Amino acid sequence: MAFINGIGLISPQNTIGSREFLSEVVEYTADYLKCIEPVYRTYIDPIQSRRMSRLIKMGISAAKISMAEAGLTMPDAIITGTGLGSVEDTEKILGEITKEERFLNPTPFIQSTYNTISSQVAIQLKCHNYNSTYVHRTFSFESGLIDGLMQIEEQTASHVLIGAIDEMTMNHLQITRRIGQWKMHPVSNMTLLENKTPGALAGEGAAFFVLGVEKTGTTYADLKDVKTCINFNGSFKPEMVLPSFLGNHGITMHDIDLVLLGTNGDHDFDPVYDDFARQFFPGKALGWYKHLCGEYHTATGFGLYIAAGVLKNQTYPGILHLNHVTPPRLKNILIYNHFRNVNHAFMLVQGV
């Protein structure tokens, strides 16, 4: 367990600055949901940022926002989860080498490496401590959280900075549309569930969290635990995992007040969430958030921001409601996510 003491989030919503939690929701009709980017010179020296790709700038900014909120100057570990890293830089190189192999510009190559964000954040902070990057689809951020929680348990860290970051490009969207990942045409994020077609609405985001051993004035919530479960040919059964996952923290399924689902509008795969909720959490409040941020490998970073925000503000805005159940209290939130019914993951977040 660890306290979430600071959050920095750059997303398709207005999540930067001191606005009230989810007070104004941005509506889109688009191929994918694009981040609303900050004025980067607030966070990065313009001379340094000139050559940085968008993803790196988003990452550094989100990291700095989270640290400023937590009042932290030097984390004991920097960990990043990213499913695809710098798509834009990778595409630049692929475009070049598949045409003309010579005269490659080294900058996109340097930035295309997945660990660039973690290491750029370290360079900005001059932080020589533990530094790592996880790159496993929708397990990327979760793996980072597990690593961070372990650092705290091992007492090798008191403050861990953990990021969830991915970007989308039109080019990558077109390629991955070929394998049915996304909606084939622009859709409205506000009416996503009425669409009833295969494919999710794509998105992107950069979320950084400061996890700490101690509760502070800025604490949002207590991140109790995180678990990832791979499903090879039906090997994953929630009933084999959930009771002990919750039980380790003295909680039963009955104690869960709100289940935050990763429902993303994909008519082929959303039934996995519906079945899960029906089987294990009948009558419970069900919420969702991916209409606000879109689907991407580290979208649960946005999900954790939502859970933390709900618990800290003790408010459950209507925009998140997936059913009509009003939670009796806002204490225990279970975040459940899956990617194409293969990569399943849980986070247990508790109010403080």
Added chain:
Amino acid sequence: MPRRIFITGYGIISCIGNNIDENLSSLLRSKPGLGKIRHIDTLLRDELLVGEVSKTQDDLFAMAGIAPVEGYSRNALLGIIAAREASLQGRLNENPELKTGLISATTVGGMDRCELFYNDFLTNDTRNAHIDSYDCADSTERIASLLGIHDFITTISTACSSAANSIMLGARMIRTGRLDRVLAGGCESLTKFHLNGFNALKILDKDPCKPFDQQRAGINLGEGAAYLVLESEESLEKSGNEPLCELVGWGNACEAFHQTASSPDGTGAYLAMKKALDLSGLQAGDIDYVNAHGTGTDNNDLSEGRAIEKLFGERIPKISSTKPFTGHTTSAAGSTEAILSIFCLQHQVIWPNLNFREQISELSFSPVEKLLTNVPVNAVMSNSFGFGGNDTSLIFKKAGEKSKIVNRKS
């Protein structure tokens, strides 16, 4: 008393051999595996020397025991071959009650097919099976699925220290009681993508690399895969496996200096080695051999050398880089070199740093030049440093109390 971590299986494929025995044999004969590029259609083909696995894609399918189908990258096949060798030795298919994880590392992922079919991705549906296998998780999931590992799976990418971080994470997950045993390592195939990338950075040597030599001129990239089976002591009692050695130390630190360059004084390297040493409970003088990162670049070898001097002081242990044998297998280097280091514990040998002639003028030491046999090797350190200043160091020790463990089982 923290849980001890034992190595009970290993598997490797590299340009010096397709399995453990072949790799060991090449090393014992001081036979490097560098040569011209054969499997990649690139303009750099005649310019660069690389450590390429000799097998074609079809050969690799046959070795992996898989019927050739669309969707498999060369990277995944290399990973499957090495991971299977390790898992067989560690008998991961037995004792299903033991919680077992796979932690793999890669940076190029399925780029080897992606770059071949990228124009198809952009224009037609003929190569769609490869779209999903472009990312880093693909090889990991294929390995896990084939070997039936499902308690924990993840993929790490910290550039050239990736596989060392896999081993480190595996050890920590066992030590904190999350898992009983872990298959940890990494895989990386050569690609036009990173051959060109490294070439653009002007850090590739056209001749065999010369780590720790005054005239060193850069890296020879390599490819391969290597995996280790890590087990807790309790797991050993159930599996009955004989430990090959013990993993006693690990340390991860960051240079926080530059995206692709090491700091002049090797801050990150020093901190990583120091952390590993402190955790191991050993003294600097107990380390008999350091398998250096030793890429052969101007920058790395001086920076690493200074960090080694700072840590070991007057008593510098035997040091060599084995990259002149295998090439720099980037994300697989950490586990590849961990295995090469473990060989030293098992066979009481120290590998030569091939191609060395002239000591670096700024350093006080030279690497080992000739194969040393019948030397006492009780503890070895293996260094892996990556772009972004991601530095990791591991320490392996002879499994001294092996008899006690075996006795307890019987």
